[in-house]
Amino acid sequence: MSTDIKAPTFPESVQDGTLATWHKQPGEACSRDELIVDIETDKVVLEVVAPADGVISEVLKAEGDTIQSNEVIAKFDEGASGSGAGEKASEASEEKSSEPEAEPAASGDDKILSPAARKMADENNIDPASVKGTGKDGRVTKEDVMNHIKDGESKPAAPAPSASKAAEPAPMEAGERVEKRVPMTRLRKRIAERLLEATSSTAMLTTFNEVNMAPVMELRKQYKEKFEKVHNGTRLGFMGFFVKAATEALKRFPAVNASIDGDDVVYHGYQDIGVAVSTEKGLVVPILRNSENMSIAEVESTIRDFGKRAQAGKLSIDEMTGGTFTITNGGVFGSLLSTPILNLPQTAILGMHKIQERPMAVNGKVEIQPMMYLALSYDHRLIDGKDAVQFLVALKELLEDPARILLEI
Template sequence: MATEIRVPTLGESVTEATIAKWMKNEGDAVNVDEPLVELETDKVSVEVPAPAAGVLASISANEGDTVEVDALLGAIEAAGASAEAKTEPASKKTESKPAAASGGGEEIEVRVPASGESVTEADIGEWLKKEGDAVELDEPIVSLETDKAAMDVPAPAGGVIKKIIAAEGDTVEVGSLIAIIEAGASANGVASSSEIGDANRPSPRAAAAAGHDVSASNDKPLSPAPRRVVAERGLDATAIQGSGKGGRVTKGDALAAQSTPAQQTRAPSAPRDLGEREERVKMSRLRQTIARRLKEAQDSAAMLTTFNDVDMTAVMELRNQYKDLFDKKHGIKLGFMSFFVKACVHALKEVPDVNAEIDGTDIIYKNHYDIGVAVGTEKGLVVPIIRDADLKSMAEIELEIADYGRKARSGDLKLEDMQGGTFTISNGGVYGSLLSTPILNQPQSGILGMHRIEQRPIARNGEVIIRPMMYLAMSYDHRIVDGKGAVTFLVRVKENLEDPQRLLLDL
């Protein structure tokens, strides 16, 4: 029986696509999840994977054709149904048919899992196990980085890592074979040698600089970034408390540890080797995506920024008055961000253009208020979404922001956590920024930049007084938001923060 290949759902408001390229011909053998055809929409290019293994029996839409969502693209016959199937490349054969286990146990393949719509490949970030190590069912064995987030791949069975196919830093497609587990085997039954080496062993240069082994601390494997900091700073890896997932040491943990007196155990170093002054490191998938999206925003939007400042006296006094009671009742500290989220939602209702987006020649006005809150992580900036922020209390907003922060630091954010926002708030003030011009998070039309609070002199009623002031920056897409609307929005945010009772009275 043939398995149909159809155009997948391509995202909100996208109803059709163009056939860009077929990667297989009729009669070719295909593996499940192997990319078959590339589609192009007005927003993104996507690859359609094979829904089943077998032979590509027919192609129903040709390159250059425009097809609607769910349209038939072709059909796959079960393996053996066509005697004319073409021979696969040697690399594909090796992946789909690993050698038999020497120990006699069943070989279980570890493959790159699907990680969300439009995500077709990932980078091997870190192997948490090496060849010859025993693993339990569902135990994390490797960390992958996609252009959206990082994730751990669990062991599909208990046994021993017999072979690691892909090394750290390799780019692998969804469905690719990356390791083989010999089910039921013991750690002593499989040799630990590997053609790609120990995935957790530091480079000779880093090990020599550190003077000791930094591959792990208290059985917590170090990923390349913290390992490099430990080696360069001469830190004691076993004394660093890890804050990452499963107690893993992050780069931030290692950087923080270098300023602790107890960590300064480095012996006098040899004269500096001036022969290697630079280091080339491949950008992570997440960093590549951040770079691409920011450049796309600058290239496609008519971006403009307007500024104002806000007296934070009222918000700070309100926090000081109720912070203990708030914490006691809700189990979370009252921060500034919930005030800004509520102030922005109130302003968005008055200036709906800022909460809209452009789609071709149409404007889509959003009747919901899903506010993105930018969170900085070791691997880059991510923007999880506070959905229906207008319906949530300040306590619910603070709890959700805190939960997203924990997920971001541990790499547990999911793709759906960061999709569908209507407006974004970015707080550069936590890093000490005085003023900035934030870049739009497309396809949104507005983003608010917060900055540090500092005591500044201002004139009030003919007198100079000192007040805690914050500069606000509002970047917007001038194609949809006029200057009057942007200024009005920012003034409303300022008024709501300087007199928070306006939010209660809906003024």
């Protein structure tokens, strides 16, 4: 039974998508719920799986094509078995229709190829005349082309008897400047658009401070093992402390948690904190909903889950939509100081950085302390410098005395 394979239903915020990768080709066997194609939107990569056991009989959209919501992208034959099912059916019909004039040609374009074999030969720039056919009447099958490719890879090409050294391809010279041009992904395009929009449409300013991480590091060292046992393997990291400290500071300075909508200022009575996660395809920002109601253990386990699913492309669009404040940690890559760019329509973003031991004056004495620079980029149209600085100072005080986070003082 033939059925349609359709693109997923896109949310209202997503207009269309791009067909990224076909994981299965026509005639190739598929198992139920096996991944067959990836569709990339400007927010997330969506996966389309096989509706049942069978084979793809026809592909209607090629890689790179623009896809609309619920658009038919392929035809699927349920119950068909074997990777050669589609090919054999094509070969049988071709043989039947060409029987009266079937004269196996010895070489050139007259050589009989199955549709799958011709497609593979074209994709690999192979002359059909050079492939030995093992099918009926000398027909070249897909397996013949595959064997020809394998033989070509395993056997070094013999030089022509009369070939001169001048005819041989010149070896690549040292220092040769090689360039590679690849199209930008939809996700990368969208990131670029939003970054440009943030820098051109806001009055963005960054203020800095530094925090002594020794108290948090000592607390983490003291309770790390016990924390992991009590909370079923959840590790105690630094992000839990920063999210909870930021949540408390946002309560004290509502403007930092607000957003601008046209000529209106929207003050949010909740704290939805986005945590920037780097993936191979670009930066994504999943949201911790109602972080004010989350414990440090819940924050840590949720962020860990976000990280795993982000790398696998499993985050949903809803999980990356919204947010009232963002935290980005460039310190994991070694960044000592940076100025993060706003994540619109939010009006502030916190940048964490590398923890580095530096000499600090403590009670009139020079001591080596693990210090971290903090950067708060904010929209000066809404947030005054005073509020931004005081927000960062409050964050610093909470982190340098972690008990205040629990006591909310």
